[in-house]
Amino acid sequence: MKTKYIDLITQSFDFPQDEFEMDGEYLKFNGIDLKALVEEHGTPLKFTYLPKISENIQKAKGWFEKAREELNYEGTYNYCYCTKSSHFRHILGEALKNDIHIETSSAFDINIVENLMKEGLINENQYVVCNGFKREEYVENIARLINNGHRKTITVIDNYEEVDLFSEAIEGDFEIGIRIASEEEPKFEFYTSRLGIGYKDIVPFYQTMVKPNERIKLKMLHFFINTGIKDTSYYWNELTKCLKVYVNLKKVCPELDSLNIGGGFPIKNSLSFSYDYPYMAKEILLQIKAICDEEGIPVPNIFTEFGSYTVGESGGVVYKILYQKKQNDKEYWDMIDSSFMTTLPDAWAISKRFVMLPINRWYDKYERVLLGGLTCDSDDYYNSEQHVNAIYLPKYDSAKPLYIGFFNTGAYQDNISGFGGINHCLIPQPKYILIDENYEAKVYSEEQTHQNVLETLGYNK
Template identity: 70%
Template sequence: MKTKYIDLIDQTYYFPQEEFTLEDHNLYFHNIDLMQLVKEYGAPFKFTYLPKISHNINRAKYWFQNAIKKHDYPGNYHYCYCTKSSHFEHVLTEALKNDIHIETSSAFDIDIVKNLIKKGSISKKQYVICNGFKRDQYIQNIAELINSKHKNCIPVIDNYEELKLLDEVINEPYQVGIRIASEEEPKFEFYTSRLGIGYKNIVPFYNREIKNNDKVSLKMLHFFINTGIRDTAYYWNELLKCLKVYTELKKVCPTLDSLNIGGGFPIKNSLAFEYDYEYMIDEIIYQIKVTCEEAGVDMPHIFTEFGSFTVGESGGAVYEVLYQKQQNDREKWNMINSSFITTLPDSWAISKRFLMLAINRWNDEYERVLLGGLTCDSDDYYNSEQNMNAIYLPKFSKSKPLYIGFFNTGAYQETIGGFGGLQHCLIPSPKHILIDRDEEGNLKTRLFSEQQSATDFLKILGYDE
């Protein structure tokens, strides 16, 4: 009878996988001995494996270039990183090693861009695509960038008033994009995205506000839907509606030469995850080409804004199971030495599921459990995997510590959780480790931030002496 944790994983999934292997009954992630990190740094901790960022960027660039070559597509492809996924300097520095561009969403993003320009990480040849609803400070920061001769800073118009606000503070000719307000899936609580300008209003807006304005030229049409890039009738229908707007706009706007299809590539959230990235990219390029040919207009350069896809699979969190509470005949609660609300807020706020595995004791028998955090909040729990309605882990033992890992958590968790600030029930943010490799492939680790202390919290709360 197969009752060990390794048996459960082996008969449920294809294992080992590209990033996960097993040695001496312990889990390795990209050939990183996670138990060695536990011994060196202690748990809980979060980590960022920097080489995975470059790896994913170059995967996408490779797929797009293959599709462009296959379909003899005349346009270029530009990979932009969506900074809101993770603003950390180590993330931007790693991403920018790969000849990419930047997409921003708020005023302070531009301050990060200026810092990176000063350091030489961003040149004036690189695109800075400015999305989001823009008011005073954001408008002013964009203007400062454009006025400093950064010609490839492209504000994407989100509402009718923004163009006038930009015109008032930009001193020379500049380029803009327009965002389409896409229609949401039928299950959404509203029909149309609050972001952008409606399909039917874009050409009239161009004719009214941009066509005869010598100072501004329209370069880009921006398209994004909330559900991301998925092989569904809904996605393809919205893309075709976007392309119809593009071809109509191109016929009256000769400066329009770029289509931004936004972000939305999913990332691995289970060992059973399947997604054909190459097929989706190939089909997108094909649909753009066919639609433009049928309309008799030039094909656009393609921009994407991948955030989670860029950085999500680089991150992880490791916890120790402190104690097991048997609450009734069927429910066993494994209590971790941290909080899900603090460290993985997406799991609490929007019921997002991450890839979760035991770090050690794979040769022990398993049991069904629930995972609970340290806060006194009933919502601080994790109860199922993406493709199963339960969690199974090696049996709890007071004499044999159990460590568990949540993987592909690198996007949004720190910013949503408020990195370095107050945390729910004053449960501290854990230490954060950066993992890299040198030119010979040898592993390098360093502590990016210590676990929060009581002193940190007291200072924020105004109790400092």
């Protein structure tokens, strides 16, 4: 009878997989010796495997370039990284090795861009696409970037007021985009995105507020779907509506030449994850080309804004199971040595699921459990996987420590939890490790101490 944890996994999934393999009874992730990592650095532990960022970028660029060749698509393809997914210098430094562009969303982003320009990591030929609702400091920073000579800065207009704000702040000619306020999926609590300008209002907006200003060139139509690029009737319907706007706008605005299809590719959240990336890249270009050919207009240059896809699959978190609590006849709570709310806030806030696997004890018998965090909040738990409404782990044994990993956690979690700040119940922030292409591990930050926390709170000053 097959009752070991490894039997459960190999019977349920195709395993090993590209990034997951076994070294004896221990799990490896992208070739990383997780056993050695835990032995050297302990837990809880967060890490980023930097080469995965470049790998994913090159894959996406390859899919779109191949689709362009097969379809004889004459527009260019431009890969943008959404900085809001992770603003760390080491993340952007790795991403920018791959001849990409940047998408920003707030004022401080521009300060980061200026810093990267000083380092020579961003040059005058790389686009800076400025998104988001823009208030005074963001407007000032974008204007300074353009006035200082970075003319490949495209300001994506989010509301009617921004045209006048930028006209006053920017010297000479400048380029803009217009963001479409897309309709959300039916399950959303609202009908239309709060960001951008409505489908029916874009052409009148251009004719009354943009076209009369000879200093402004409208170069981009920005189309963003909150749920990302998926092979669903909802996505294709919204893309078709967007393309109709592009066609109508192109007919009255000849300088319009770019379409930004923000709202990126998904990342792996389960061992059963399946997504045909090459098909989606080709189908998107095919749909765009078909409508443009039918209308007799040139195809647009394509921009994508991939945040989670760029950085998400580079990250992981490792915990130790401290103790098991039996709360009734059938609920076994494995308690981790940290908090889900503070280290994986998306798991708590939006019920996001990550790939979760044990690091060791794969040849032990398994049991169904719930995972609990250290805070005194009843919401600090993780109770199911993407592919099944349950969690199975090797049976708890106080004499045999169990370590578990959550993988593909690299996007948003540090930004949302507030890296370096105060966490719920003052649970300390874990040690953070960077791993390079030679599997050399460098400590980026040590685990938070009580001195760090007290100083931030105003004590010990």
